[in-house]
Amino acid sequence: MLYVSRREHFNAAHKLYNPSWTPERNKEVFGPCANENWHGHNYEMIVTVKGQPDPDTGFVVDLKALSDLIKVHITDQVDHKNLNLDVPFLQGQLASTENLAVAFWQILVRELPALTPAQLHCIKIYETPRNAVEYYG
Numbered sequence: 416m417l418y419v420s421r422r423e424h425f426n427a428a429h430k431l432y433n434p435s436w437t438p439e440r441n442k443e444v445f446g447p448c449a450n451e452n453w454h455g456h457n458y459e460m461i462v463t464v465k466g467q468p469d470p471d472t473g474f475v476v477d478l479k480a481l482s483d484l485i486k487v488h489i490t491d492q493v494d495h496k497n498l499n500l501d502v503p504f505l506q507g508q509l510a511s512t513e514n515l516a517v518a519f520w521q522i523l524v525r526e527l528p529a530l531t532p533a534q535l536h537c538i539k540i541y542e543t544p545r546n547a548v549e550y551y552g
């Protein structure tokens with residue numbers, strides 16, 4: 416089995432805020448991440464697919480085509496957006512990195528078969544250089 420990865424990048428604003436809690440409770444749990452007027456991150460995302468190389472190309476997946484797929488279905492939807500307000504597929508969810516990883520997985524697992532017989536293996540999202548989440552489905 417071969418594992419092939421593509422790194423993508425997007426910038427977005429959000430706040431971590433549970434609307435069923437008081438502002439005080441949100442501040443207590445989420446600290447500055449609950450700031451009412453938002454804050455931003457430079458997100459890095461690594462998408463890994465697994466499979467066997469195609470005998471004609473030597474590719475598990477064409478990484479340019481994978482990048483285009485991620486761009487159309489994910490990064491164009493979230494780049495320079497407010498994750499709490501602007502992104503339909505995140506509506507009603509807390510904008511944590513965990514929830515982003517699951518939402519992105521659900522999109523890519525649906526779209527990938529049109530591109531390749533390879534399977535989605537992992538989505539890793541860095542919210543900051545020190546904070547990351549990995550999801551394997």
Ligand SMILES: Nc1nc2c(c(=O)[nH]1)N=C([C@H](O)[C@H](O)COP(=O)(O)OP(=O)(O)OP(=O)(O)O)CN2
Binds near residue numbers: 431511512513544545
């Ligand atoms: N499990 C999670 N914990 C946290 C998340 C998350 O998505 N999942 N998100 C946040 C904040 O949104 C944000 O990441 C915190 O930013 P910050 O504290 O600035 O990030 P760093 O830890 O990298 O910065 P330091 O300078 O090292 O504090 C919080 N938790």
